[in-house]
Amino acid sequence: MDECGCSTKSCSLHDTLKKHGIDLQNFDFSVALAGNPNTGKSTVFNALTGLRQHTGNWPGKTVSRAEGMFEFGKKKYKLIDLPGTYSLLSASQEEEIARNFLVFGRPDVTVVVVDATNLERNLNFVLQILEITGDVVICLNLMDEAKRKGIEIDDARLEQKLGVPVIATSARYKKGLGKLVQTISGIAHKEINTDPHKMNNIPQIQEAISELVPHLEQAFPGILNSRWIAMRLIDGDKTVLDSAAGSLYANSLDTGSKVVKIEEPVTE
Ligand SMILES: Nc1nc2c(ncn2[C@@H]2O[C@H](COP(=O)(O)OP(=O)(O)OP(=O)(O)O)[C@@H](O)[C@H]2O)c(=O)[nH]1
Ligand SMILES: [Mg+2]
Structure with missing residues (x-):
C-alpha cells in the first residue's frame, strides 16, 4: 500500500x-x-x-x-x-x-x-x-x-x-x-500471461527494415530513427516521409543541421 x-x-x-x-x-x-x-x-x-x-x-x-x-x-x-x-x-x-x-x-x-x-x-x-x-x-x-x-x-x-x-x-x-x-x-492481476507478437521479431520484417534503412539514409542524410521510420513505411504509412522531409527542411532552416528527430515509441 x-x-x-x-x-x-x-x-x-x-x-x-x-x-x-x-x-x-x-x-x-x-x-x-x-x-x-x-x-x-x-x-x-x-x-x-x-x-x-x-x-x-x-x-x-x-x-x-x-x-x-x-x-x-x-x-x-x-x-x-x-x-x-x-x-x-x-x-x-x-x-x-x-x-x-x-x-x-x-x-x-x-x-x-x-x-x-x-x-x-x-x-x-x-x-x-x-x-x-x-x-x-x-x-x-x-x-x-x-x-x-x-x-x-x-x-x-x-x-x-x-x-x-x-x-x-x-x-x-x-x-x-x-x-x-x-x-x-x-x-x-498477472494471472494471465501474454506473449505479445512483435513485428520487429519477424525475420522477414528485419530483412525489409535492413533493406530500407540505407535508402532512407541516402534520401535524408543525417536522419535519426531510420529503423522506426522504415517500420512505419512497412506499415504503409507514407506520411512519415513527408514528416521526415518537413523536419529536415525546418531543421536546416533553423540550425543549419540536417538532423531529424522523430519520436520513437517505447518498446518493452
Ligand atoms: N451492431 C453492433 N453495433 C455496435 C456494436 N457496438 C457498437 N455498435 C454501434 O457502433 C456505433 C459506434 O459505437 P461507439 O461506441 O460510438 O464507437 P466508438 O469506438 O466509441 O467511436 P469513436 O469514439 O467515434 O471512435 C454505434 O452506433 C454503436 O451502437 C456491436 O457490437 N454491434
Ligand atoms: Mg467513442
Missing part, C-alpha cells in the same frame, strides 16, 4: 497519470480503451461503467475525454476511453493523446476494441499497440454484424497469433462483456 492508499501503483506513476488528467486515487487498476474510430469503444465504456463516469477534456487539448469506473472481484478499475485513431503516430491531437497515454500513462490493462467486420485495418492498429505494451486484451466487437455479413473469424487462432487474449463481443447487445471483464482482471 503506498501513500496514495492504492495497493498496486507507485506514487510516481500516480503523478504521471495525473499529468494526463487521470486521478487514480482509490482505484486499484487503470484500464485504457483504445481502437480505431467507430469500433464500439464508448459502447463498451458505457456498458461497463453505467452512470459511474464523467467527461471533460484532455488537459490542454480540445479532445474530449471520458473516464469511469467499475468493480469486479472487490477491486476498483478506472476505465479511460481513449480517442479513436487509425494509428499511434502522433499525426493528430487524438493520436498524440492515445499514444502518450499508452506510453507514459502505462495503464495496467489496454483493451483494444476491434471491428470484426474490418479486421485487416484494425489489426494494423493492434500491432502498433503490441509494440508499446503486452498487457492487452483484444475485444473483437461487432460480432453480430460480422455474422450477418457471413464473416467467420477463428478467434482462437487470432489469439494464438497475437499472443494476447481475444474476446468476441457484441457490445451493443451486451454480449461477451462478462468474459471481457474477467479477462481484464486476469491481466491486471
Whole structure:
C-alpha cells in the first residue's frame, strides 16, 4: 500500500497519470480503451461503467475525454476511453493523446476494441499497440454484424497469433462483456500471461527494415530513427516521409543541421 492508499501503483506513476488528467486515487487498476474510430469503444465504456463516469477534456487539448469506473472481484478499475485513431503516430491531437497515454500513462490493462467486420485495418492498429505494451486484451466487437455479413473469424487462432487474449463481443447487445471483464482482471492481476507478437521479431520484417534503412539514409542524410521510420513505411504509412522531409527542411532552416528527430515509441 503506498501513500496514495492504492495497493498496486507507485506514487510516481500516480503523478504521471495525473499529468494526463487521470486521478487514480482509490482505484486499484487503470484500464485504457483504445481502437480505431467507430469500433464500439464508448459502447463498451458505457456498458461497463453505467452512470459511474464523467467527461471533460484532455488537459490542454480540445479532445474530449471520458473516464469511469467499475468493480469486479472487490477491486476498483478506472476505465479511460481513449480517442479513436487509425494509428499511434502522433499525426493528430487524438493520436498524440492515445499514444502518450499508452506510453507514459502505462495503464495496467489496454483493451483494444476491434471491428470484426474490418479486421485487416484494425489489426494494423493492434500491432502498433503490441509494440508499446503486452498487457492487452483484444475485444473483437461487432460480432453480430460480422455474422450477418457471413464473416467467420477463428478467434482462437487470432489469439494464438497475437499472443494476447481475444474476446468476441457484441457490445451493443451486451454480449461477451462478462468474459471481457474477467479477462481484464486476469491481466491486471498477472494471472494471465501474454506473449505479445512483435513485428520487429519477424525475420522477414528485419530483412525489409535492413533493406530500407540505407535508402532512407541516402534520401535524408543525417536522419535519426531510420529503423522506426522504415517500420512505419512497412506499415504503409507514407506520411512519415513527408514528416521526415518537413523536419529536415525546418531543421536546416533553423540550425543549419540536417538532423531529424522523430519520436520513437517505447518498446518493452
Ligand atoms: N451492431 C453492433 N453495433 C455496435 C456494436 N457496438 C457498437 N455498435 C454501434 O457502433 C456505433 C459506434 O459505437 P461507439 O461506441 O460510438 O464507437 P466508438 O469506438 O466509441 O467511436 P469513436 O469514439 O467515434 O471512435 C454505434 O452506433 C454503436 O451502437 C456491436 O457490437 N454491434
Ligand atoms: Mg467513442
